[in-house]
Amino acid sequence: MNKKGEGSDIEEQGAWIWSIIELAIVAFALFGIVNRAMNGDVYDNDFLSKDLGLMIDVAQSSPGELNVDYAFNKERMINVDEKRSIIVKSGEKFDRIGIYYFSYNQDFAILNNEIRADKININLKNKEVKIS
């Protein structure tokens, strides 16, 4: 004998539908996260920010001159805060930025505008590190 009323059945069905929607949200979100992680942008942004940041560190530790052409596999946005950090973005939706905090030597000037390009040039001359 079914003791549940009609209202209770509807409510139970609603709960099931709600659970399925929740499950779909989780599956969709996880798929998106893993997919974004697997396409390499997260790793690339992190790697490039560290690599370029370390190069700025090297330039400030160099007694001579330096000229480096650096090409990426695709277009990136590079932003250098003169005394603090370098940020690399791929510029896509829900982008996860790569950021590196370099050590700054006051004897040096670090010149930069925000760049959007698939290659950059790092040049050190007369204690000026120019990123273009």
Place this chain on the structure above:
Amino acid sequence: MIKTGQDIGGRQVVEIMRLIFLVVVIVIISFSVYSYIVKKNKTGYLENQLLVVRALYGGDCLLYENERVNVGVIDLSKIENSQKCFLGRDFGFLANITDKDGKEVKNFIVNKDMADLRFGCNVARKGFYCDTQKVFVRYYDGAEIKPGFLELNMVRYNE
């Protein structure tokens, strides 16, 4: 039996709580995935080495100058410059310059707030990368150039 309005309201609260819980779980999973992907790029040791290189080769910051800059020769009278040559938010170090017999000649601290955390290196390393690097140097004491050692006890935030 049809539930009362109060019961339905209670159920909605439970559903909202479940939704919040799910969002928290998704955020935790996404952070875990991203952290796993970038964790291979640990560069703490390299970054510390670059600070040593900067002390020895980085322009005229700490280096002895006569007619030219003497690369690898630290001028003890320039130690006060050290603060402006090593600006940064996530590292600090205590540097000791000793003579060839290990007797202390001079020491200086860069970024004191961070450098003071080195006392915790042996207790709780999590969250910090601690490192000691010792290199052969020459130093100028105002009279002559002498051989010695530069030891840097460094602390930096772990990425």
